[in-house]
Amino acid sequence: MSASNNSHALSQRPRRLRANPAIRNLVSETQIRPEQLILPLFVREGLTEPKPINGLPGVVQHTSSSLRAEIDRALEAGIGGVMVFGIPNHRDEVGSEALNPNGVLSKAIRDIRAQVGDRLVVIADLCLDEFTSHGHCGVLGAPDAQGNASVDNDATLEIYGQMAVVLAEAGAHMLGASGMMDGQVAATRRALDAAGHDDVSILAYAAKYASAFYGPFREAVESQLDGDRKTYQQDPRNARESLREIKLDAEEGADIIMVKPALSYLDIIHQASQIVDLPIASYVVSGEMAMIEAAAAQGLINREPAILEALASVHRAGANIICTYWAIEVAGWLNRR
Numbered sequence: 001m002s003a004s005n006n007s008h009a010l011s012q013r014p015r016r017l018r019a020n021p022a023i024r025n026l027v028s029e030t031q032i033r034p035e036q037l038i039l040p041l042f043v044r045e046g047l048t049e050p051k052p053i054n055g056l057p058g059v060v061q062h063t064s065s066s067l068r069a070e071i072d073r074a075l076e077a078g079i080g081g082v083m084v085f086g087i088p089n090h091r092d093e094v095g096s097e098a099l100n101p102n103g104v105l106s107k108a109i110r111d112i113r114a115q116v117g118d119r120l121v122v123i124a125d126l127c128l129d130e131f132t133s134h135g136h137c138g139v140l141g142a143p144d145a146q147g148n149a150s151v152d153n154d155a156t157l158e159i160y161g162q163m164a165v166v167l168a169e170a171g172a173h174m175l176g177a178s179g180m181m182d183g184q185v186a187a188t189r190r191a192l193d194a195a196g197h198d199d200v201s202i203l204a205y206a207a208k209y210a211s212a213f214y215g216p217f218r219e220a221v222e223s224q225l226d227g228d229r230k231t232y233q234q235d236p237r238n239a240r241e242s243l244r245e246i247k248l249d250a251e252e253g254a255d256i257i258m259v260k261p262a263l264s265y266l267d268i269i270h271q272a273s274q275i276v277d278l279p280i281a282s283y284v285v286s287g288e289m290a291m292i293e294a295a296a297a298q299g300l301i302n303r304e305p306a307i308l309e310a311l312a313s314v315h316r317a318g319a320n321i322i323c324t325y326w327a328i329e330v331a332g333w334l335n336r337r
Helices: 003-008 014-018 021-026 064-077 104-116 153-170 184-194 215-220 240-252 263-275 286-297 303-317 327-335
Strands: 037-044 060-062 081-087 121-126 174-177 201-208 256-260 280-283 321-323
Touching (some): 014 021, 037 064, 153 174, 174 184, 184 240, 201 263, 240 256, 240 263
Parallel strands (some): 037 081, 121 174, 174 201, 201 256
């Protein structure tokens, strides 16, 4: 049979829907909008000029003035929101600066809200790791016979509740409950409601893994951690424990579910989107960004399409919201299309 006759035997030609850019755009299943992007921001107390972060091109620890400029860029780009992390000068065993209404994080939240009002969602990180001298996400209990101390879950919840109220009163629209303590969503919700902040939302880190991809972030927040967080963050080998905690956080009153990291956990993002009727967020973490940036800098991959492909995979897996250090840049690419 000739090639011509053989071609007539084809009843299905999927390539027709890939024939040109207009058709491909028409039938595309995944389209990211700038409003779905969240930009993480680091604010360092006492800085006189922005401090670049190794491995994260374009990402810095901000001063008050550079923070204002970055917020202006975020507004102009039309992204959905910012997630703010504060790095204080003073750290102690209990993270007391987290409760300071005039501390670095509260001040940053207050300043951003004064600048943006409700034009941008302002999310405050609700965790103690930036504020503790030992770098853990909670307070430590009494040491055991070998001198080792572990995080005291319930004592930490008390502090989270107090911190939540401080941040809500500073103006946060939403709190990123990222500490991975059992019951943190319920404790936070109770504290907020009791203080009259029932309109403040909770972005619950229900599936946060003890990942190897957090390295540059640890530099960004000047982490004091010696050891690991494997007793409270989840095991990368497991899925069921994450799905269990996603359901628990939804039952406790979470408004949005976070999966972190993103690119190594697309299966968890997808399963999360199937088991709860809440928006799903995911965080493309510092190490994931650094890998793409390093490969692009070596000329091994084409940077812009690689970034867009990575973010599309996160959205396609089921994340309505993507937290990424590329938020402003990607929004610019999307806006020019």
